[in-house]
């Protein structure tokens with residue numbers, strides 16, 4: 001299983017705001033781009049991929065929306081709008097949830113009121129964590145674990161205090177090269193590196 005976590009610090013947990021923020025300062029289109037590139041290939045989808053989107057601009061709790069590529073069905077198309085609809089629907093389903101609860105939204109999609117820190121603490125039990133960082137070890141100079149989980153951010157960088165807790169969880173910093181890329185572009189390159197080793 002390959003997992004990707006997008007820490008979307010500027011993404012609203014209100015579905016209407018989320019949709020209204022496409023192309024605006026919060027750049028919520030990033031979430032759809034990440035899902036597109038993590039899960040789809042031409043005319044098909046990848047197997048054994050988990051994507052966790054953590055939306056942190058909230059009045060109550062962060063929302064972690066998790067997508068399992070093996071189980072998702074009835075998407076309305078291979079496009080960003082289809083993913084934004086799924087995210088908005090999950091957010092609507094999460095209204096009224098208390099802290100650290102889970103709700104199944106539909107096959108392959110669930111929403112939880114857990115924080116980024118709590119999520120990565122759980123993931124560290126099953127995955128080797130890799131934090132994407134231009135100053136990390138170049139991806140081709142290391143051997144990636146069989147069960148990698150890649151941690152990315154939106155346009156707002158990871159807060160400094162998160163680095164120490166991630167280090168304690170064994171997270172390694174990896175780089176994809178000298179250019180600052182979008183999170184979704186990082187995902188394409190990571191998939192390709194792993195595809196080449198299969």
Ligand SMILES: C[S@@+](CC[C@H](N)C(=O)[O-])C[C@H]1O[C@@H](n2cnc3c(N)ncnc32)[C@H](O)[C@@H]1O
Nearest residue numbers: 132133134152153155157175176177180181183
């Ligand atoms: C648009 S970047 C985030 C930019 C953010 N303002 C910053 O300064 O970190 C989105 C994500 O891609 C990762 N990223 C972008 N280019 C990268 C590269 N060349 N190597 C590794 N990670 C990269 C960043 O670490 C971040 O997780």
